[in-house]
Amino acid sequence: xxxxxxxxxxCVTPATAVMANEMANENxxxxxxxxxxxxxxxxxxxxxxxxxxxxxxxxxxxxxYTRFASYKHFQAFWKLVxxxxxxxxxxxxxxxxxxxxxxxxxxxxxxLQPIDELLLFLMHLSVGLPLMDLAERFDIxxxxxxxxxxxxxxxxxxxxxxxRLWIPRETVRAQLPPEFSAFPDTQVVLDCTExxxxxxxxxxxxxxxxxxxxxxxxxxxxxxxxxxxxxxxxYAESMSDREIFKLSGIANLITPDMAIMVDKGFLVDxxxxxxxxxxxxxxxNTQMSREDVMQTQSxxxxxxxxxxxxxxxxxxKLFDRExxxxxxxxxxxxxxxxxxxxxxxxxxxxxxxxxRQ
Numbered sequence: 620x621x622x623x624x625x626x627x628x629x630c631v632t633p634a635t636a637v638m639a640n641e642m643a644n645e646n647x648x649x650x651x652x653x654x655x656x657x658x659x660x661x662x663x664x665x666x667x668x669x670x671x672x673x674x675x676x677x678x679x680x681x682x683x684y685t686r687f688a689s690y691k692h693f694q695a696f697w698k699l700v701x702x703x704x705x706x707x708x709x710x711x712x713x714x715x716x717x718x719x720x721x722x723x724x725x726x727x728x729x730x731l732q733p734i735d736e737l738l739l740f741l742m743h744l745s746v747g748l749p750l751m752d753l754a755e756r757f758d759i760x761x762x763x764x765x766x767x768x769x770x771x772x773x774x775x776x777x778x779x780x781x782x783r784l785w786i787p788r789e790t791v792r793a794q795l796p797p798e799f800s801a802f803p804d805t806q807v808v809l810d811c812t813e814x815x816x817x818x819x820x821x822x823x824x825x826x827x828x829x830x831x832x833x834x835x836x837x838x839x840x841x842x843x844x845x846x847x848x849x850x851x852x853x854y855a856e857s858m859s860d861r862e863i864f865k866l867s868g869i870a871n872l873i874t875p876d877m878a879i880m881v882d883k884g885f886l887v888d889x890x891x892x893x894x895x896x897x898x899x900x901x902x903x904n905t906q907m908s909r910e911d912v913m914q915t916q917s918x919x920x921x922x923x924x925x926x927x928x929x930x931x932x933x934x935x936k937l938f939d940r941e942x943x944x945x946x947x948x949x950x951x952x953x954x955x956x957x958x959x960x961x962x963x964x965x966x967x968x969x970x971x972x973x974x975r976q
Contacts, residue, residue, distance in 0.1 A: 669756040670735040685741040686935070686964045696963050697734055703778055704733045711769045731757060731767070739764065740771035744957060747936030769949065776952040779959035784848050785872050791845055801917055802896055806877035808844045808925040809869075809885065811860050812933065813837035814853075814954065816942045827855040838942070838950070841867055842932070842958060844925040850958045853951045860885050880922055898922070931961045 671693070674680040678689040687693040731739070739757055742748050750768075754761040791806055799805050816828060818836040828836040837856045841863045843849030851867035864870070864887045873879065878894035881887065888895050898919045899911065932938075935957050942950050 669758070670732065671738045684746060685738065686745045686960070687741075688965060692964070697737065699963075700737075700775070700778060701733070704774075707778065708770065708774045711766055711773060731759065736767050736771060740768055740775075743768050744935050744937050744953070744960075747939060772949055772953050772956060775956045775959070780955065784850070784959075786845055786848050788874070788877060799921060801914070802878065802880065802921070804876065804878040804894065805880050805896065806845065806873065806893075807848055807869075808880040808922055809841060809849075809864070810844075810882060810922070810925045810929060811839055811841045811863060812929045813839050813856065814933075814938045814942060814950075815940065816950075818941075827857045830856040836941075838954075839863065840954060841869070842925065842929055843869065844928045846962050847928060847932075847958050850955050853954060861887055861890065865890055880918060880925075882922060928961065931965060932957050 674684065675690055681687055681690045681693055685693055687696065735757070739753055742756075743750075743753060748756075750761045750764045753764045757764065759767075788806060792803065795803065795805065813830060814837060816836050816838050819828065828838065830837045838853040839856050839858060840853050841849075841851040841860070849867075849869055849872070851863060851869070854863050854866070858866075860882075864885075870890060870892060873891060873893045875893055878896055879887075879891055880896040883898040883900055885897060896918050898915045932954075937953070938957070
């Protein structure tokens, strides 16, 4: 009868057991090192890849590149627009035909995440970075960068523009700062602004867009603040403020129980179906009562707020240079988007207003 072999491994010696234990420890150490190196590689890739996560810990960089007050503000805006990205965004395949027929649009994707595409667009608008620079930073082709900008311009113009900018009279009066207590029916403060454009070769067009005041070819738009609650289209510089007011359609939004506040050269009294607050023309020969002088000074001080609001729009570095005539077809959308974004990027114009109910 055969007997079973004893359950012993006579080949294992104390020396081999120690060696096996050392190998197990070394193997575990190697696994830890691999995990550490993988983490370091991920960190390095995150640092070298230009995207929003790179600036998650730096509100200073967010303000510089996007004009949003902080990373938290940027993320809050992204949550507002993200649902529409996959359902309403129409990607433009030909950046030079942003306003062309729908047959020239399709739904391709890029290797960038949508949130990083938004960052690219804001960097172009806020910092004025050219296409070649953006393409290098995001590791994409220059043409792709151009199409992303055209796509997001069109998308944000339609998305943000579809939200009602014009604020109801009751809401305006309920939120009117105490500084406007002498003018409680003020609905909106209006002013016009210009952006530089490339000088056209046509002498006729030159005469239309050339600004003697700016000594440059410019486009002009009218902006209403309460905050930004109205933006007109872009017009040639030769168009007067009065004519822009007439063509913009804002008169259709104003009712007799409202009032508008304008600059002293904004002569629209017979066009506006409401009261017009405007600083009076003062000269040595002007005879005004003390009350009229004080009211004129008060209106002038309050009207400055619309200039501060417009300055926020003009701080976008893209508008520091001439707008090429080749993109004039989309510059109106881009300028409107810059105006819309001001309502999301910043806090109140006056710090004291931020703490008031």
